[in-house]
Structure formats: C-alpha cells, structure tokens
Amino acid sequence: MGRVDGKVALITGGAMGMGESHSLLLAREGAKVVVTDIDNEAGEATAQQIRDEGGDALFIHHDVASEEQWQSVIDQAVEAYGKVDILINNAGIVILKPNEETTVEDWDITMAVNSTGVFLGCKTVVPAMEKAGGGSIVNISSIYGIIGAPNAAAYQASKGAVRMLTKSCAVDYAQFNIRVNSIHPGVIRTPILGDMVNDEAAIKQALATTILERMAEPIEVSYAVLLLASDESSYMTGSELVVDGGYTTV
Amino acid sequence: MGRLEGKIAVITGGADGMGASHCRLFSQQGARLLVTDRREEPGQKIVDEIVAGGGEAIFVGQDVANEDDWKKVAAATMEHYGKADILINNAAIASFKSARDATLDEWNLIMDVCAKSIFLGCKIMLPAMQAAGGGSIVNISSISGIAGMPTQAAYQAGKGAVRLLSKSIAVDYAKYNIRCNSVHPGAVRTRGTSRVMQDPGFLDAMLTSTILGRVAEPIELSYPVLFLASDESSFVNGAEVIVDGGYTTK
Numbered sequence: 234m235g236r237v238d239g240k241v242a243l244i245t246g247g248a249m250g251m252g253e254s255h256s257l258l259l260a261r262e263g264a265k266v267v268v269t270d271i272d273n274e275a276g277e278a279t280a281q282q283i284r285d286e287g288g289d290a291l292f293i294h295h296d297v298a299s300e301e302q303w304q305s306v307i308d309q310a311v312e313a314y315g316k317v318d319i320l321i322n323n324a325g326i327v328i329l330k331p332n333e334e335t336t337v338e339d340w341d342i343t344m345a346v347n348s349t350g351v352f353l354g355c356k357t358v359v360p361a362m363e364k365a366g367g368g369s370i371v372n373i374s375s376i377y378g379i380i381g382a383p384n385a386a387a388y389q390a391s392k393g394a395v396r397m398l399t400k401s402c403a404v405d406y407a408q409f410n411i412r413v414n415s416i417h418p419g420v421i422r423t424p425i426l427g428d429m430v431n432d433e434a435a436i437k438q439a440l441a442t443t444i445l446e447r448m449a450e451p452i453e454v455s456y457a458v459l460l461l462a463s464d465e466s467s468y469m470t471g472s473e474l475v476v477d478g479g480y481t482t483v
Numbered sequence: 484m485g486r487l488e489g490k491i492a493v494i495t496g497g498a499d500g501m502g503a504s505h506c507r508l509f510s511q512q513g514a515r516l517l518v519t520d521r522r523e524e525p526g527q528k529i530v531d532e533i534v535a536g537g538g539e540a541i542f543v544g545q546d547v548a549n550e551d552d553w554k555k556v557a558a559a560t561m562e563h564y565g566k567a568d569i570l571i572n573n574a575a576i577a578s579f580k581s582a583r584d585a586t587l588d589e590w591n592l593i594m595d596v597c598a599k600s601i602f603l604g605c606k607i608m609l610p611a612m613q614a615a616g617g618g619s620i621v622n623i624s625s626i627s628g629i630a631g632m633p634t635q636a637a638y639q640a641g642k643g644a645v646r647l648l649s650k651s652i653a654v655d656y657a658k659y660n661i662r663c664n665s666v667h668p669g670a671v672r673t674r675g676t677s678r679v680m681q682d683p684g685f686l687d688a689m690l691t692s693t694i695l696g697r698v699a700e701p702i703e704l705s706y707p708v709l710f711l712a713s714d715e716s717s718f719v720n721g722a723e724v725i726v727d728g729g730y731t732t733k
Contacts, residue, residue, distance in 0.1 A: 412695075468726050
C-alpha cells in the first residue's frame with residue numbers, strides 16, 4: 234500500500250536531480266506521475282524509468298515561465314489521468330552573481346522561472362485539483378529563500394518570493410481544500426551544482442555552516458516532499474520545511 | 484516493512500493525547516517502545532494495548548522534571564533494549580495566565596516540566612542513543628513557542644526554550660550522529676486541551692487564525708513526528724516543523 238496511492242502528481246523539472254528523485258519516489262508510493270521539463274530526453278527517461286518499474290507516468294515538455302504551456306500541461310494531465318492531486322513546483326535555475334554584476338536579463342530569467350513559474354503553476358492547477366476534491370501543492374524554495382548568502386542576488390529574491398507566495402496561496406486555497414507548503418533544501422548533490430561538486434574548496438565553503446558536514450542526496454529531500462504531498466501532512470499548510478542538514482540552524 | 488523497523492523509541496507523556504497517538508503509530512511502523520508518563524494507569528493501558536496488538540512496549544512511571552526519574556528511564560531502556568534510537572520529548576503541561584498573574588511557583592513548574600525535562604532527557608538519554616550508534620530526538624514545542632498568544636506567559640517561555648534548546652542540541656550532538664528537531668503543533672484535540680477547547684472564546688480565537696479552520700486530531704501530528712524520528716529525515720537537523728493548520732502563516 235503506497236502512501237500516495239490513487240493520486241495524480243505533477244512534478245516540474247522532473248528530468249534530473251531532485252525532480253527526478255521526487256518523481257520516482259512518488260511513483261513508487263503509488264502516484265501516477267506527470268513529469269515536466271524543458272529537457273525532453275532526460276524527462277522522457279524519468280517517465281520511462283517509472284513505467285519500467287511498473288508505474289504510470291507521462292512526460293510533457295514544459296517551460297514553466299510560459300502561461301500557455303502551463304495551461305497545456307494541466308489540460309494534458311487531466312486528459313490522461315482525470316485530475317491533479319499533487320503539484321510539486323520544483324523547476325528552478327541558478328545564476329550565481331553578486332547584485333552589482335547581475336544584469337536585468339539575469340534577474341528577469343531567474344524570476345521568470347523560479348517565481349513566475351510557481352505562480353503560474355499555483356494559478357493554473359486549481360481546476361484540476363478541484364476535480365480531485367482538493368490537493369497538496371509543494372513549492373521548492375531554498376535555504377537561500379531564508380538567509381543571506383554570497384553572490385546569489387536574483388536567486389535569493391526569487392526563492393524569497395516562493396516562500397511568501399506559498400503562504401499567500403495557503404491562505405487563499407484553504408477554501409478549495411488545497412494545502413500549500415514550501416521546502417527549503419540546503420546543499421544537495423544535483424546537476425544544478427555543476428562543476429562545484431568537484432571543487433573541494435567551494436564545497437567546503439558551502440558546507441561550512443552545515444551541521445551535518447555533508448551534502449545531501451536528492452532522496453533525502455524527496456521524503457520531505459512525500460510527507461507534504463501525502464495526506465500524512467493533513468494539518469500542515471503555509472509551513473516551511475527546512476531540509477538543510479542544519480545550515481540555517483547555526 | 485515498517486518505517487521504524489528495528490528501532491527503539493522512548494516516548495514521554497505517552498499515556499494519552501498526542502503521546503499515545505505517537506506510540507500507536509510508532510508501534511505499527513515496527514518500533515519497540517519505552518513509554519513514560521506521570522500517570523501510571525493510563526500509561527500502562529497504552530502499553531497493554533500495544534502488546535495485545537502484537538507490538539513490543541514497556542511502561543516506566545516518570546516525572547520528566549525529575550533527574551532521578553530520567554536515570555531510571557535510561558537504565559530501563561538499557562536493560563530491556565540495550566539502546567535508544569529515538570527520543571520523543573512529548574510530555575508537557577500548560578497554564579493560562581499572563582506574566583502579571585502567574586506566580587513564581589507556577590512559572591517554575593511550567594519551566595521544569597516543559598523545558599528542563601527536555602534538557603534532562605537529551606542529557607541523560609545520550610549514552611543509550613550512543614549505544615544505538617546515533618539517532619533522532621524530536622522535541623515537541625508548540626506554536627506558542629513561535630507566536631505571541633494571550634495569557635500563556637510561562638507556557639510560551641517554556642516552549643520557546645524548547646525551540647532553541649533543540650537547535651543547540653542539533654549543533655552539539657551532530658558529532659554523536661544524533662539529529663534533533665522540534666515540532667510545533669497548533670490546536671490539537673487531546674485530553675490536555677479539552678478543558679480550554681470548551682472555552683468558546685479561546686477556540687474561536689484559535690480557529691479564526693487557523694487557515695484550515697479546524698482543530699487537528701492527534702494522528703495528524705504523529706505523521707510529521709514519525710518523519711522526523713525515521714531515517715527519511717536524514718538531512719533534517721535543527722529544523723522546526725510547524726503543524727498548525729496555518730495558524731502562524733496568517
């Protein structure tokens with residue numbers, strides 16, 4: 234008996250890293266999964282792996298900054314599975330620059346993907362969740378949406394926006410029986426870190442304030458996503474779940 | 484396969500309410516329990532119920548504010564199980580008075596049972612948790628440890644102490660491979676809260692600020708506690724998990 238049996242979950246940025254891990258775990262716990270991403274090949278591979286494991290999954294190409302594409306994704310999800318119970322707004326990008334070097338283009342693209350993408354998801358998904366009688370939205374913010382860090386001006390602003398947008402939606406969507414919470418991962422071993430994973434000095438700096446003194450594997454965030462996505466968190470809404478090995482504790 | 488298979492869990496205040504709910508869920512998930520409470524008869528009843536259902540549990544009478552009682556619990560844990568993987572510091576008492584009206588005796592009692600008890604538990608149970616090679620401590624604070632409330636001066640201070648003591652333990656016990664997190668329930672239907680819930684003014688005030696507009700059942704707290712107790716939260720340390728139906732969001 235899976236913990237999200239019978240539910241339909243839509244995961245943005247599901248091709249790689251944490252999104253891939255969330256997709257696989259939710260599928261293993263019984264959900265039908267709609268994987269979306271701009272990377273068709275890797276996204277299709279995630280969906281295929283779920284099907285190979287005996288699950289039910291569908292990949293849809295998706296630029297989360299596009300309102301049109303959001304509408305199309307939701308329509309296709311409802312056509313395939315009849316409803317959406319769970320939305321994991323996971324897709325994000327990182328541009329690491331100090332504020333004075335951040336261009337307006339850097340700012341715009343970061344806000345478009347990380348913040349507007351979440352806004353559009355929360356906006357577009359409501360009718361599909363009403364078909365499910367309610368649901369759970371999990372927005373992936375970051376510890377960078379909570380505390381200051383060097384060279385991440387646009388990224389911090391975008392993740393701070395997600396943090397408060399989540400609370401706004403929690404207030405407004407209770408009437409639809411939709412819960413909305415945010416997750417704040419710390420340093421996780423994913424492709425978004427790029428070459429940093431091999432840069433010992435950079436890793437050491439990033440982990441300097443992480444109590445557990447290590448990076449997390451994506452699955453360690455996926456279980457937190459599963460808690461919030463499932464009915465096990467039925468009394469949680471508007472909450473921030475920090476999964477950072479203690480980074481923000483010190 | 485249970486999510487706490489092979490684990491030993493010590494749960495204080497397990498006789499009823501949230502503590503009893505944690506005991507039942509933990510046992511269902513494969514943990515073997517040491518249940519403590521000041522009230523021996525209902526505490527023993529929970530243990531009997533778990534054993535009758537095929538689980539394993541023992542009861543130890545305990546005043547959590549008493550250091551010698553904690554030593555007794557630690558000794559019983561080692562004698563029966565040889566280790567403790569999980570410590571749920573759940574026992575507490577509440578009092579509803581402003582600082583002006585609370586006596587020093589009332590203050591001392593609340594601080595002892597809500598805060599000193601957890602200091603003692605984290606201190607005295609350490610060797611048993613080291614015998615397990617590490618583990619997880621979950622301290623039950625409250626939304627009263629986060630947001631201002633009317634006429635709860637001592638209780639708020641006690642729960643605020645728990646909130647930051649948890650972070651201190653998270654920092655200091657990482658070297659023992661022990662994680663420590665706090666849970667912050669909102670309005671929950673328990674024996675302890677039943678009297679105050681009958682006060683329509685109190686309940687109305689609580690629910691007006693609670694986005695979900697209802698009181699939680701104890702099981703809705705037990706699942707987040709289970710998450711923190713289990714290895715599924717392996718990268719969560721020093722975190723505050725708020726389970727309040729959105730009370731502190733608004």
